[in-house]
Amino acid sequence: MVDYPRFIVDCVLGHIAKKLRIMGFDTEFGLDAGDDFLIDKSMNEQKLLVTRDVGLYLKLSKSGRNGLLLHNDYEVENLVFILKSCDIKHIDPVPNVNTRCTICNGTLTKIDKTMATSLIPEKIYKHISTVYKCSKYSKIYWDGTHVENINMLLDNINNLLGQ
Numbered sequence: 001m002v003d004y005p006r007f008i009v010d011c012v013l014g015h016i017a018k019k020l021r022i023m024g025f026d027t028e029f030g031l032d033a034g035d036d037f038l039i040d041k042s043m044n045e046q047k048l049l050v051t052r053d054v055g056l057y058l059k060l061s062k063s064g065r066n067g068l069l070l071h072n073d074y075e076v077e078n079l080v081f082i083l084k085s086c087d088i089k090h091i092d093p094v095p096n097v098n099t100r101c102t103i104c105n106g107t108l109t110k111i112d113k114t115m116a117t118s119l120i121p122e123k124i125y126k127h128i129s130t131v132y133k134c135s136k137y138s139k140i141y142w143d144g145t146h147v148e149n150i151n152m153l154l155d156n157i158n159n160l161l162g163q
């Protein structure tokens with residue numbers, strides 16, 4: 001397994017893929033592709049395949065590859081399972097240095113908010129200090145309740161990882 005894991009997430013697990021990207025993991029998602037393609041890709045690119053598809057998981061195992069089969073319906077349990085499997089003990093609050101764009105997996109850069117005036121609703125603009133821009137399609141992110149909620153989720157996850 002690579003030191004800092006990278007993932008390919010199967011197409012029914014969008015919420016998991018988004019959370020992994022926010023946490024800072026390079027996560028491929030939304031590939032409309034068959035099992036063999038996904039297996040080859042995970043092998044060639046050293047990415048861990050995360051799936052709920054037992055058939056896909058068995059094929060992967062037969063080909064001698066590591067993958068993760070999620071058994072659970074609960075997001076927190078699934079994320080803890082993934083992180084524990086990769087021997088990760090802690091996730092830094094987000095946005096952290098590795099946080100990626102939830103939409104496209106691009107990396108984020110901190111920018112001055114005055115550079116994004118036209119993209120941020122006026123009501124929000126005066127309350128925020130830090131703005132991040134996606135490297136690929138220039139989507140803008142800012143700190144706010146959404147980020148606070150995710151960091152609460154991460155507190156919970158970090159506690160579970162410590163157990």
Ligand SMILES: [Zn+2]
Binds near residue numbers: 102
């Ligand atoms: Zn993006």
